[in-house]
Amino acid sequence: MSQTSRALSPFGTTIFATMSRLALEHDAVNLAQGFPDFDGPAFIKQAAKDAIDHQPNQYAPMPGLPALRKAIAARFAADTGVACDPDAQVVVTSGCTEAVAAAMLGLCEPGDEVVLFEPFYDSYRACVAMAGAVPRYVPLRPRYESGPNGQRRIASFDFDPAELAAAFVTLRAGARTRAVLVNTPHNPTGKVFSRAELAQIAALCVRHNALALSDEVYERLLFEPGTHPHIPLATLPGMAERTLTLSSLGKTFSLTGWKVGWAVGPEVLVAAVRAAHQFLTFSVPTPLQHAAAVALTREGEAVPALLATLREGRDALAGALEALGFVVHVPAGTYFICADHTAVSARLGVSGDQAFVLELIKRCRVAAIPPSVFYNDTSLGTSLVRFAFCKRAETIAEGIKRLQALGDRR
Ligand code: GLN
Numbered sequence: 001m002s003q004t005s006r007a008l009s010p011f012g013t014t015i016f017a018t019m020s021r022l023a024l025e026h027d028a029v030n031l032a033q034g035f036p037d038f039d040g041p042a043f044i045k046q047a048a049k050d051a052i053d054h055q056p057n058q059y060a061p062m063p064g065l066p067a068l069r070k071a072i073a074a075r076f077a078a079d080t081g082v083a084c085d086p087d088a089q090v091v092v093t094s095g096c097t098e099a100v101a102a103a104m105l106g107l108c109e110p111g112d113e114v115v116l117f118e119p120f121y122d123s124y125r126a127c128v129a130m131a132g133a134v135p136r137y138v139p140l141r142p143r144y145e146s147g148p149n150g151q152r153r154i155a156s157f158d159f160d161p162a163e164l165a166a167a168f169v170t171l172r173a174g175a176r177t178r179a180v181l182v183n184t185p186h187n188p189t190g191k192v193f194s195r196a197e198l199a200q201i202a203a204l205c206v207r208h209n210a211l212a213l214s215d216e217v218y219e220r221l222l223f224e225p226g227t228h229p230h231i232p233l234a235t236l237p238g239m240a241e242r243t244l245t246l247s248s249l250g251k252t253f254s255l256t257g258w259k260v261g262w263a264v265g266p267e268v269l270v271a272a273v274r275a276a277h278q279f280l281t282f283s284v285p286t287p288l289q290h291a292a293a294v295a296l297t298r299e300g301e302a303v304p305a306l307l308a309t310l311r312e313g314r315d316a317l318a319g320a321l322e323a324l325g326f327v328v329h330v331p332a333g334t335y336f337i338c339a340d341h342t343a344v345s346a347r348l349g350v351s352g353d354q355a356f357v358l359e360l361i362k363r364c365r366v367a368a369i370p371p372s373v374f375y376n377d378t379s380l381g382t383s384l385v386r387f388a389f390c391k392r393a394e395t396i397a398e399g400i401k402r403l404q405a406l407g408d409r410r
Contacts, residue, residue: 007129014122015373019357023367029399031317032357032367034187034335034388037395038309040255041302044295051290058286062278064092064262065289071296076264079219080232082240088267091274092289094281095259096217096248097123099273100181102280103213103244103263104131106272112178115167117159119374119381121187121215133178136167137376140189142340142384144327151322154329154340157189161200168204179211180204182233185218188371188386189338190331192228195236202236211269212243217261218334220252220303223311228332234265244269249292251335253302254390260284260292310335313389313396320400321387324408335390338371342383344406352382360385364402 002009019032030037039045063069066086073086084090093099100123108114110132116124118137128135140157147153168177180201184193193201205212214233222230234243248261263273295302318330318337325347327340345356348363353370361367369388372381389396 007132008126010129011122011126015369016122019367019369022361026361026365026367028361028365028367029391029395029402030367031387031389031391031399032369034390035256036254036390038254038392040253040258041295043298043301044253044255044291047294048287048291051287055287055290060092060283060286060289062283063274064090064284065286065293068092068260068262068289068293068296071293072262072264075296075299076245080235080240080245082234084264085267089264089270091263091270091277092284092292093261093263093273093277094284095250096215096246096261098259098277098281099244099246099248099261099263100124100213100215101127101130102273102276103179103246103269104128104133105280106274106276107211107269108133108178111172111175113170113175114178115164115180115210117182117186118376119188119371120181121183122374124181124183125376128181134171134175135376136171136177138164138167139375139377139380140186140191141380142329142338144340152327154327154338157186157191157329157338159197164200165204168208168210177208177210179213181213181215183215184233185216185221185230185331185333187218187334188336188369188374190329190334190336192222192230192333194228195231198231198233198236202233202239205242206238210242212239213246214243215246217246217248217251219247220299221307221310221335222333223307223314224332230333241266242269244273249295252299252306253295254306255295258285258288258292260288309393310390312393313391316393316396316400317387317389320403324403324406326385335388337387337389338384339387340383341385347407353385354382356385360406364405366399366402 016033023030069086069090073084104127108131145155244265250256369386372378
């Protein structure tokens with residue numbers, strides 16, 4: 001019999017662990033779990049090696065190494081125009097995942113309501129549960145359109161402003177909407193929230209005196225910065241004083257295994273995150289923090305090459321999927337493509353995203369993610385499938401070759 005607590009037992013094993021295990025079992029090309037199959041820049045790895053050899057390898061200060069906090073604060077101020085005191089307004093965490101957990105645990109009382117967009121990154125809902133808070137869901141729904149050559153596309157994933165407003169009205173009288181958790185650019189859809197959308201979120205936060213937790217780990221992974229720029233939520237009117245901005249090293253520098261993340265925001269909010277962080281992990285590996293400080297001050301040496309690789313992967317995979325009969329969303333950000341698989345799965349005689357990804361792994365030896373696990377109302381996600389394209393060109397090409405076993409579009 002399971003010994004797992006009531007709070008956590010509904011969530012089972014994360015889909016990323018499950019799919020990566022299946023990918024190994026089937027010797028599949030892993031386009032499921034979002035991690036690069038190439039390494040981060042040599043100069044950052046060298047900085048970590050130097051730190052191991054030449055710096056103390058003992059606990060870092062609980063809030064983070066001063067040099068790294070300084071780099072994070074300077075970068076945040078440059079990105080947002082919002083002043084940031086590295087001593088009081090930054091905390092370094094074990095990846096953004098710990099920042100989300102520590103923010104929930106540090107800021108929520110049992111019964112507080114937290115607004116989540118669905119699909120959501122799977123840890124959000126578990127963190128809300130661990131904090132004893134109550135999730136309120138706002139769906140992002142695919143909007144279909146005809147593309148330039150008449151092919152169907154998913155143009156965007158949109159929320160209904162009325163549904164968003166309703167989610168801020170508490171279920172119980174006397175309860176409070178404590179926070180909204182925003183993720184832009186958004187995993188799994190690849191959506192980059194527009195200024196107008198963020199303004200609606202901001203207005204509701206101000207009206208209901210709610211906080212915002214903004215997971216911006218994909219902030220640099222943008223393909224159409226002219227038309228779909230990343231807008232930090234903290235830059236919207238009234239938001240700097242109520243937003244915790246969460247980010248990490250992993251996505252920007254292809255160092256997901258380092259698990260270096262952070263939270264930045266007003267002193268009182270950061271104090272609450274630190275209150276939880278000190279008892280969750282206490283501190284983050286010291287040498288990696290030294291190297292992270294180097295990475296953040298030399299971003300220009302890393303990001304353009306990564307973006308070029310990702311753009312090629314995105315375009316190759318999107319084109320191939322479309323040719324196979326998927327209705328594709330070409331993402332403006334992140335390294336994920338969400339596509340409607342229903343025409344393809346109908347051809348194969350399977351229905352639903354779970355059955356489809358199992359068929360895909362068996363028939364093609366390609367692993368993908370079934371997005372229904374990212375929804376409270378799972379029916380909203382069953383027509384979709386998520387592919388990660390943060391992979392070398394050879395890996396994407398091999399994946400595309402194997403996908404041909406799905407047969408021609410008819
Ligand atoms: N963020 C990655 C993804 O969405 C997975 C992270 C993890 O495996 N925990 O695929």
